[in-house]
Amino acid sequence: MSAVGNHDQRYPGWRSAMTAAMVSYQPYPGWRLATSWAAAGATDLGKHGKPMPLLEVRDLRLEYATDRGPLPAVDGVSLDLEERGQALGIIGESGSGKTSLAIALMRLLPRNATLTGGSMRLGGEDIGALSDEEFRRQVRWSRMAMVFQGAMHSLNPVIRVGEQVAERLRADGISKSAADARVADLLSRVGLPRGTASRYPHELSGGMKQRVSIARGLVQDPPVLLMDEPFAALDALTRDEMQRLLADVWRATRKTVIYVTHNVAEAVYLADRVVVMSPHPGTVKAEIKIELPRPRDPLSVEFLECQKELLRYLGHDANANEPVN
Numbered sequence: 001m002s003a004v005g006n007h008d009q010r011y012p013g014w015r016s017a018m019t020a021a022m023v024s025y026q027p028y029p030g031w032r033l034a035t036s037w038a039a040a041g042a043t044d045l046g047k048h049g050k051p052m053p054l055l056e057v058r059d060l061r062l063e064y065a066t067d068r069g070p071l072p073a074v075d076g077v078s079l080d081l082e083e084r085g086q087a088l089g090i091i092g093e094s095g096s097g098k099t100s101l102a103i104a105l106m107r108l109l110p111r112n113a114t115l116t117g118g119s120m121r122l123g124g125e126d127i128g129a130l131s132d133e134e135f136r137r138q139v140r141w142s143r144m145a146m147v148f149q150g151a152m153h154s155l156n157p158v159i160r161v162g163e164q165v166a167e168r169l170r171a172d173g174i175s176k177s178a179a180d181a182r183v184a185d186l187l188s189r190v191g192l193p194r195g196t197a198s199r200y201p202h203e204l205s206g207g208m209k210q211r212v213s214i215a216r217g218l219v220q221d222p223p224v225l226l227m228d229e230p231f232a233a234l235d236a237l238t239r240d241e242m243q244r245l246l247a248d249v250w251r252a253t254r255k256t257v258i259y260v261t262h263n264v265a266e267a268v269y270l271a272d273r274v275v276v277m278s279p280h281p282g283t284v285k286a287e288i289k290i291e292l293p294r295p296r297d298p299l300s301v302e303f304l305e306c307q308k309e310l311l312r313y314l315g316h317d318a319n320a321n322e323p324v325n
């Protein structure tokens with residue numbers, strides 16, 4: 001593991017063997033047939049045939065209007081994701097702006113929030129320059145999707161879960177039979193039994209509902225998936241199983257994942273790099289590369305050393321074993 005510190009530093013190894021199979025960059029118009037899962041292994045190319053960073057965020061700033069005046073929650077954050085298939089963990093204590101950063105990227109801001117600065121490029125395109133309507137049509141959900149904190153609680157109780165997962169496909173004009181097939185495939189990929197699509201949320205356990213929420217995020221096959229503490233509300237066993245399964249799904253589909261957590265072990269287990277945020281206002285305190293082989297053994301000495309190092313960055317006593325929130 002090494003502290004990168006300067007987050008402008010390029011990620012090594014992005015010219016992988018995959019370059020041979022590269023496809024030129026194209027926006028993701030809704031979902032593409034099953035071939036997109038395979039094509040997802042390719043690296044996006046710019047106009048001149050050079051791989052371009054998938055997501056580039058510069059100096060992002062978000063502020064909330066409050067009774068006590070403006071509250072800067074994200075204060076000049078820069079992130080780089082060079083290629084598909086990377087997992088970037090974002091970790092930090094409560095209130096360090098992790099959720100604010102994610103909703104800023106998705107442009108899903110509450111009324112009292114304003115983006116006060118920064119730029120965002122996705123696949124080389126300046127998505128910060130898009131109008132809200134263009135962003136909604138061209139980017140949100142189809143090229144960058146998000147699984148919200150506590151997402152499993154926001155399923156509609158009176159609609160079958162399959163329909164809820166299919167919703168955005170249907171809104172895109174995909175036929176019912178194609179959408180149903182896609183949803184059945186996705187639900188099985190996230191480890192749900194056959195027949196789940198026709199069940200209502202109250203018939204499912206918390207873990208199953210969370211899998212449904214993750215399937216909703218994946219339904220349009222977005223190259224970038226943001227997840228905000230997706231397992232925080234699950235029991236320890238379900239969480240372990242979901243972490244393993246998700247890591248497999250991401251790798252198989254070459255998703256680029258930005259993953260918010262306050263669980264240090266989860267960050268080490270899932271991420272290739274971890275950004276540590278500090279609060280008041282939210283800034284990047286450190287950026288750490290996790291150099292461990294996969295699959296990772298959470299009990300290995302190297303794993304535990306990474307965990308200790310992250311805890312130190314968070315300002316916690318690495319030997320005290322205290323929970324990090």
Ligand SMILES: Nc1ncnc2c1ncn2[C@@H]1O[C@H](COP(=O)(O)OP(=O)(O)O)[C@@H](O)[C@H]1O
Binds near residue numbers: 094110
């Ligand atoms: N809608 C809001 N209005 C005012 N302040 C907010 C709002 N949402 C979050 N905040 C504040 O912004 C800061 C960052 O919050 P948040 O992004 O939720 O942090 P995290 O996800 O890391 O816990 C906190 O101080 C929080 O109280």
Ligand SMILES: [Mg+2]
Binds near residue numbers: 149228
């Ligand atoms: Mg949060």
